[in-house]
Amino acid sequence: MTEPDVHTLTGPYVLDALPDDERVRFEAHLAECAFCTTEVAELRAAAVKLATQVSDSPPPALKANVMAAIEHVRQLPPVVEGGSASPAVPRRFGRRSVLTLAAAAAAVALSGGVAVDQYRDRQAAERANRQVAAVLAQPDARTVHGAVQGGGQATVVTSAQADKSVVVLRGLPKLPDDRTWQLWMIDQGKTAHSVGLAAGDLTQVVNGSTAGMTAFGLTVEPAGGSPTPTLPAAALIALT
Numbered sequence: 001m002t003e004p005d006v007h008t009l010t011g012p013y014v015l016d017a018l019p020d021d022e023r024v025r026f027e028a029h030l031a032e033c034a035f036c037t038t039e040v041a042e043l044r045a046a047a048v049k050l051a052t053q054v055s056d057s058p059p060p061a062l063k064a065n066v067m068a069a070i071e072h073v074r075q076l077p078p079v080v081e082g083g084s085a086s087p088a089v090p091r092r093f094g095r096r097s098v099l100t101l102a103a104a105a106a107a108v109a110l111s112g113g114v115a116v117d118q119y120r121d122r123q124a125a126e127r128a129n130r131q132v133a134a135v136l137a138q139p140d141a142r143t144v145h146g147a148v149q150g151g152g153q154a155t156v157v158t159s160a161q162a163d164k165s166v167v168v169l170r171g172l173p174k175l176p177d178d179r180t181w182q183l184w185m186i187d188q189g190k191t192a193h194s195v196g197l198a199a200g201d202l203t204q205v206v207n208g209s210t211a212g213m214t215a216f217g218l219t220v221e222p223a224g225g226s227p228t229p230t231l232p233a234a235a236l237i238a239l240t
Contacts, residue, residue, distance in 0.1 A: 007033070010039045010040050014040055014043040016143060037139050135205060144216075148173075148218060153170055153171060154168070154216065155168040158213075164205055164206065164207055164208070165185070165205070167206055182218070182225050183195045183204075184229055187213055197224075217236050219233045
């Protein structure tokens, strides 16, 4: 991967579509590139907004058409000056980048990815979207994933600058009526702090959940929750 090429990876990085080796190299580049840092923040906010706008049933062929078209759309390369690989000045991402991200976000939403479709009231959805986007747009936002025992996945986006986290739970097994999912943030002393309950899939902003926290946990508890987690946990994801 050449230096000019690395600037084109902002879109795949935001959508967690990079292989591990490319993600590591891109994050090292991100720490030194103000242009890519700005674009990543903008694309994260755009991806959340696009994903939450899918409310109507799409035509049956839409997903296939989007997935076929996205392979032929590339991001515009960064502006260079005097042949230098670094951009002369920060710029907003181009129309082609927006179209690429829109297609990808639509595909994600259609397949049940990170779309916040559980907010059925439009005003509530918009408020939730703004809260999520504010965390994802932070320059230090970092995403980690983990499998849930029995099926499903947990994703946690943390920002020390905002001192907030976004928790996304997808594909969770259905629990009996007398059981609930409970979310925990675990500090350096291995003390678990409850940060909410979930009946199933959700996207939730957790306030004040970053400083000193080293892991996210998900457990099955009696309805109403428990003061301490019931072990073994269904998911335990390191945040650092």
